[in-house]
Amino acid sequence: MxxxxxxxxxxxxxxxxxxxxxxxxxxxxxxxxxxxxxxxxxxxxxxxxxxxxxxxxxxxxxxxxxxxxxxxxxxxxxxxxxxxxxxxxxxxxxxxxxxxxxxxxxxxxxxxxxxxxxxxxxxxxxxxxxxxxxxxxxxxxxxxxxxxxxxxxxxxxxxxxxxxxxxxxxxxxxDPLSTKRQIKVLLTGLDKSGKTSFMLGIRKKYSEIIKSLPTKGVERTEENIFEEQNSFISLWDLGGQKKYR
Ligand SMILES: Nc1nc2c(ncn2[C@@H]2O[C@H](COP(=O)(O)OP(=O)(O)OP(=O)(O)O)[C@@H](O)[C@H]2O)c(=O)[nH]1
Ligand SMILES: [Mg+2]
CATH class of the missing domain: 3.30.450 (Beta-Lactamase)
Structure with missing residues (x-):
């Protein structure tokens, strides 16, 4: 050496x-x-x-x-x-x-x-x-x-x-949000518990919260939630009503 x-x-x-x-x-x-x-x-x-x-x-x-x-x-x-x-x-x-x-x-x-x-x-x-x-x-x-x-x-x-x-x-x-990672987030819970409203809040679409309708089936979106996010996050907002559970 x-x-x-x-x-x-x-x-x-x-x-x-x-x-x-x-x-x-x-x-x-x-x-x-x-x-x-x-x-x-x-x-x-x-x-x-x-x-x-x-x-x-x-x-x-x-x-x-x-x-x-x-x-x-x-x-x-x-x-x-x-x-x-x-x-x-x-x-x-x-x-x-x-x-x-x-x-x-x-x-x-x-x-x-x-x-x-x-x-x-x-x-x-x-x-x-x-x-x-x-x-x-x-x-x-x-x-x-x-x-x-x-x-x-x-x-x-x-x-x-x-x-x-x-x-x-x-x-x-x-680097949990590295480009190598694919992340899938499921929002599940009872109906009217505020899942869709939570997502609207995160997206800063506050005015839409009051108008939000019960989710039918699944609403899938893929978008950047965080600043400097370079990974692929897909979001599944599930309807909580009995017939969709
Ligand atoms: N008071 C109050 N009402 C809320 C809050 N979050 C959501 N709500 C209201 O609760 C109702 C249901 O909210 P949603 O976000 O549609 O609930 P959800 O969990 O997506 O319901 P499903 O899609 O049917 O499963 C709406 O009228 C919202 O405006 C909260 O933090 N406080
Ligand atoms: Mg919903």
């Missing part, structure tokens, strides 16, 4: 940081392994990640894993695989860390302690809680591959793939 000039700004967006001109929520991804040098950031993105930041992430995540009773009392690598959300106040980042063990006959305890940490700005941390289910699947898959593939360049490819997958996921989440 070539060392570049020390960065003054930690999360200066790099070229890879953006897609479609939008900044990605994910700031760094680090694979740390406890090897002969202690906790070491082995593979990380961005490639110009501040060296001390990388070490801090490796030390904190690995030492937490090794201090955990599951690891302390466990035998084998099976029981050790869990997630944690860790604050890194010095870096103004929050990390979602997956702890796991890599079987290694030469290592003490026949396994190497390892972590994969995904980092985002601490102000964005709700992202982890809201998307835990999907993030877990993506990270777990990468960890399993890393357990099997010992080769460092293969591991690099695995980490590159998980980065792409996480980026794609984060982009879709961050």
């Amino acid at each position: 070539t060392k570049t000039k020390p960065k003054t700004k930690k999360d200066k967006p790099t070229e890879e940081d953006t897609s479609n001109g939008k900044t990605n929520i994910i700031k760094a991804i680090v694979l740390s392994i406890f090897d002969e040098n202690g906790p070491t950031p082995k593979i990380f993105w961005p490639s110009d990640l501040d060296e001390s930041a990388g070490l801090l992430i490796a030390m904190k995540t690995i030492s937490l894993l090794m201090g955990d009773s599951t690891y302390q009392n466990g035998e084998g690598t099976e029981g050790v695989n869990y997630f944690g959300i860790l604050p890194f106040p010095d870096l103004k980042l929050n990390g979602l860390t997956y702890f796991f063990l890599i079987p290694d006959v030469k290592a003490r305890g026949k396994a190497l302690a390892a972590t994969i940490t995904v980092l985002i700005n601490e102000t964005d941390r709700v992202f982890f809680y809201e998307n835990m289910k999907y993030l877990r699947i993506i990270i777990d898959k990468a960890a399993t591959l890393i357990q099997i593939n010992k080769d460092n360049s293969e591991r690099g490819t695995i980490m590159e793939e998980i980065r792409e997958e996480l980026f794609e996921f984060a982009m879709d989440i961050k």
